[in-house]
Amino acid sequence: MSEADRTEELAVELMASITVFVAAARKANPxxxxxxxxxxxxxxxxxxxxxxxxxxxxxxxxxxxxxxxxxxxxxxxxxxxxxxxxxxxxxxxxxxxxxxxxxxxxxxxxxxxxxxxxxxxxxxxxxxxxxxxxxxxxxxxxxxx
CATH class of the missing domain: 1.10.10.10 (Winged helix-like DNA-binding domain superfamily/Winged helix DNA-binding domain)
Known part of the structure; x- marks a missing residue:
C-alpha cells in the first residue's frame, strides 16, 4: 500500500470515528x-x-x-x-x-x-x-x- 493510500485510509477512518463520537456526544447531551x-x-x-x-x-x-x-x-x-x-x-x-x-x-x-x-x-x-x-x-x- 502506498503512502497516499495509507493517508487516504486514515482519513476515512478518522472521519468515521469523529462522526460517531460527535453523534454520541450530541445524543448524550441535547x-x-x-x-x-x-x-x-x-x-x-x-x-x-x-x-x-x-x-x-x-x-x-x-x-x-x-x-x-x-x-x-x-x-x-x-x-x-x-x-x-x-x-x-x-x-x-x-x-x-x-x-x-x-x-x-x-x-x-x-x-x-x-x-x-x-x-x-x-x-x-x-x-x-x-x-x-x-x-x-x-x-x-x-x-x-
Whole structure:
C-alpha cells in the first residue's frame, strides 16, 4: 500500500470515528432546543466577548443573512444581546447574555462529566495517555480543514 493510500485510509477512518463520537456526544447531551448552528454561533460569540454578526458568519462559513436568522433566534431566547459600538455607532456588537453563558457552561460541564466517566470506566492508563497525546493533534487537524 502506498503512502497516499495509507493517508487516504486514515482519513476515512478518522472521519468515521469523529462522526460517531460527535453523534454520541450530541445524543448524550441535547442542545436544549437549540440547533447545531445556534450552539456554534453562541459559542463563537461567547469566546469573542464582543463581535459582529458578519464576523461570526465569516467564521461559520455562511452568509450574513443566514447568520442574521440564527442571531435573531438566539436573541429571541435572550441568549445574546445587541448593542451599538461605542466607537462606531454604525456597528452592532453581539455578546452572550448571562443566560447564554450559563447554558453553554452547563452544557460543557455535563459533557465533560459524561466524557470523564467513560474515560475512567473504559480506558486503561496507556489508552488515556494515547488519547491525551492525540487531543492536540486532532485540534491541529481541525484547524487545517
Amino acid at each position: 442542545a436544549g432546543g437549540l440547533s447545531a448552528a445556534e450552539i456554534s454561533a453562541l459559542l463563537r460569540i461567547k469566546r469573542a466577548g464582543e463581535t459582529t454578526s458578519a464576523a461570526v458568519a465569516r467564521l461559520e462559513g455562511i452568509s450574513p443573512q443566514a447568520m442574521g436568522a440564527t442571531i435573531a433566534a438566539l436573541e429571541a431566547r435572550s441568549l445574546v444581546e445587541r448593542e451599538k459600538d461605542a466607537d462606531d455607532g454604525r456597528r452592532i456588537l453581539l455578546r452572550a447574555t448571562d443566560a447564554g453563558r450559563e447554558l453553554l457552561d452547563a452544557r460543557r460541564d455535563s459533557r465533560t462529566h459524561a466524557l470523564a466517566h467513560v474515560l475512567a470506566e473504559r480506558f486503561d492508563d496507556d489508552e488515556l495517555a494515547t488519547l491525551g497525546a492525540a487531543a492536540p493533534l486532532l485540534e491541529r487537524l481541525a484547524e487545517g480543514l
